[in-house]
Amino acid sequence: MAEENGLLPVVSFLKNADTDDPYLEGHKCSECGAVFLGERDNCSSCAARGKMKPTRLSDQGNLYVYSIVHRSFPGIDVPYVSAVVDLEGGGTVKGNLINIDPEPEKIEMGMPIEVVYQKAPRKDKEGNEYLTYYFQPRS
Numbered sequence: 001m002a003e004e005n006g007l008l009p010v011v012s013f014l015k016n017a018d019t020d021d022p023y024l025e026g027h028k029c030s031e032c033g034a035v036f037l038g039e040r041d042n043c044s045s046c047a048a049r050g051k052m053k054p055t056r057l058s059d060q061g062n063l064y065v066y067s068i069v070h071r072s073f074p075g076i077d078v079p080y081v082s083a084v085v086d087l088e089g090g091g092t093v094k095g096n097l098i099n100i101d102p103e104p105e106k107i108e109m110g111m112p113i114e115v116v117y118q119k120a121p122r123k124d125k126e127g128n129e130y131l132t133y134y135f136q137p138r139s
C-alpha cells in the first residue's frame, strides 16, 4: 500500500512537497546564467535555445515589491501582504509575506526575507492537502 499522507505541491515549481526538504525550482540558462521560474526552452535573456536546466532556488532573498491586500475572495483573511522577492542567485517569485504586520511602516523595500513552507490552510474538494510557501522576514 502506498503512503497516502504525502502533501501535494500548491504550484508546479514547488518540488519535494511530500518530504521534509521542499524547495522552489527555477530554470537556469547555461549560456548566460539567467534564472527564470517555470519551464521554458529558450532563454528570455540571451535567446539561447535548449540551454535551460532545472535549478534549485535559494530560500533566501530580498523583498522587491509588495502590496497590502485589503479585499480578497470570501474566506480569505485580509489584510495580507502580497510580495515579489528576488532570491539569492536568481529567481523572482511572487507570494505572501507573513509574520509581519501588514502596515507600510513595518515593511521595508529590500528587506531580507526567507522562504518558509507550510501546509496550506485548505483542502481541495477531494480532501487532498497541499504544501504551500510563504516569505517571512529573515531573523
Ligand SMILES: [Zn+2]
Pocket: 029, 030, 031, 032, 033, 034, 043, 044, 045, 046, 047, 048
Ligand atoms: Zn541565457
